[in-house]
Structure formats: structure tokens, C-alpha cells
Amino acid sequence: MPPSSKHQLVQNIFDRIATRYDLLNRVISFHFDTFWRKRAVRALRLTSQNPVVLDLGSGTGDLALAAATEFQQGMIVGLDFSHAMLRLALKKKKNARSDNRIFFILGSALDPPFRAESFDAVVTAFVLRNITDLSLFFHHAHRLLRPGGKLVSLDMFPPSRFPFSLFYSCYFYRLVPWIGALLARDRGAYQYLSDSVRTFHPPETVAELIRETGFQEVRIEKFLSGAVCLHLGEKPGASR
Numbered sequence: 001m002p003p004s005s006k007h008q009l010v011q012n013i014f015d016r017i018a019t020r021y022d023l024l025n026r027v028i029s030f031h032f033d034t035f036w037r038k039r040a041v042r043a044l045r046l047t048s049q050n051p052v053v054l055d056l057g058s059g060t061g062d063l064a065l066a067a068a069t070e071f072q073q074g075m076i077v078g079l080d081f082s083h084a085m086l087r088l089a090l091k092k093k094k095n096a097r098s099d100n101r102i103f104f105i106l107g108s109a110l111d112p113p114f115r116a117e118s119f120d121a122v123v124t125a126f127v128l129r130n131i132t133d134l135s136l137f138f139h140h141a142h143r144l145l146r147p148g149g150k151l152v153s154l155d156m157f158p159p160s161r162f163p164f165s166l167f168y169s170c171y172f173y174r175l176v177p178w179i180g181a182l183l184a185r186d187r188g189a190y191q192y193l194s195d196s197v198r199t200f201h202p203p204e205t206v207a208e209l210i211r212e213t214g215f216q217e218v219r220i221e222k223f224l225s226g227a228v229c230l231h232l233g234e235k236p237g238a239s240r
């Protein structure tokens, strides 16, 4: 599929499923998604007292909100190209105590509207599989970070270890599209989600891409036999 078609397909899917997105996340992951997001923001281990954090593909805002809870001061900026997802993020932000420290912006992660070296950290969750050009995505993450800035990405991958991989393929590749049909009335969107995991790169390939972009100290933390992974990296240079 040409990149521009995938870009539109992804935008269209998230616009369609936005109102059911959070519910389906909780159901499909048995509520583990909230735990993994917390792990992701904790893994940043930022030293700045007032960190400026960018959440690429912020969706309905769960990762940005988790970051605002983790960092008692500083600013969180969420960027997403789906209007419908951002509308929900704005609603959730209004109900959060950290309202005045979180900002959501409509835009593409492949053309982010920010100046170089504006952020102490870039975080992203469940976004990589939707990206048409991963090298460009990591290039921007790198460009936007200050020297010493941190990157953390949370995502799903095809698990490698038997017997968990067998259970996973029955659940995630066969059952999840039907859960999507039942609860979100959109089997197509959840078939896409399931296919996007089944056909995604191994976590080691993604780590290599991150390294090639110029990050150092790149490492992977695996959960559930690698079905969920955190990728961590650092932009070379002195931290603030």
C-alpha cells in the first residue's frame, strides 16, 4: 500500500473508533494497557524538575495524562492527526488536575510543527505500527530532543516464545477482530489492529532503526514474551 493511502487509512480508522477506543483498550488488554503506560513514563527517569515532554500519536490522551501524573511539574504536549481522538483527549484533560500543563495539537508525527531541541523527552505508545516511515518518525523524535533527551516507545509485537505465541495468535489474531465487531461495531478497524501486530517488525529491528537514527543506550524491555515492548534510547550530549 502506498504511504499516502496508509496514512489516510489510519487517520480514518482512528476517527471512526475514537469513542470506543478506550473501552476496547481496557477490554482487549485486560486493563494492562494502563499499567504499561505508567511503566513507559517511569522508564524515562528524567532529571529535569520542569520537563517538557512530547507524546507522539497521543490519541485520547492516556499516555500524556500518565506523564502529567508522573511528573508533578513541567509541560506535556500531545500530537495526533485524528480530530476525533484529540477531541476526546481534550475532554479528559479538562477533568484532570493537571489540566493547565497538558496541551494537545493536531498534526502529523512525520511533520511535527516544533522547533529542534524543544523537548526533554519524547514518548509514544501503540503508534509505531501505524507509521508509514519509521526512520522519519525516529528522525523527528531525535531532532526534537535536547542533547541528553530521552525516547521511550511502548508498542505491541508478535511474541516469539512458544507456547505463549500460540495462545496469543488465537486470541489476538482471531478473537480480537470479533471483540471489535461486538463492542466497537467495527470489525475492519480491529482486523487492521490485529494485522498490524502480526505483520510488524521484530523488536530488535526497531531497536536497530532507533540506533541508526543516532540514539545511544538503546535497549528493549519485554513483557508477555515480547508481545509488548518498551524501546528506550537517549540523544547523545549533556543532559540539562
Ligand SMILES: C[S@@+](CC[C@H](N)C(=O)[O-])C[C@H]1O[C@@H](n2cnc3c(N)ncnc32)[C@H](O)[C@@H]1O
Residues within 6 Å of the ligand: 010, 011, 014, 037, 056, 057, 058, 059, 060, 061, 062, 063, 079, 080, 081, 082, 085, 107, 108, 109, 110, 124, 125, 126, 127, 130, 131
Ligand atoms: C493506537 S492509537 C494510540 C493512542 C495513544 N498513544 C494511547 O496510548 O492510547 C494510535 C494513535 O496514533 C495516531 N497516529 C497514527 N499515525 C500518526 C501520524 N503519522 N501522526 C500523528 N498521529 C498519528 C492515531 O491517530 C491514533 O490516535
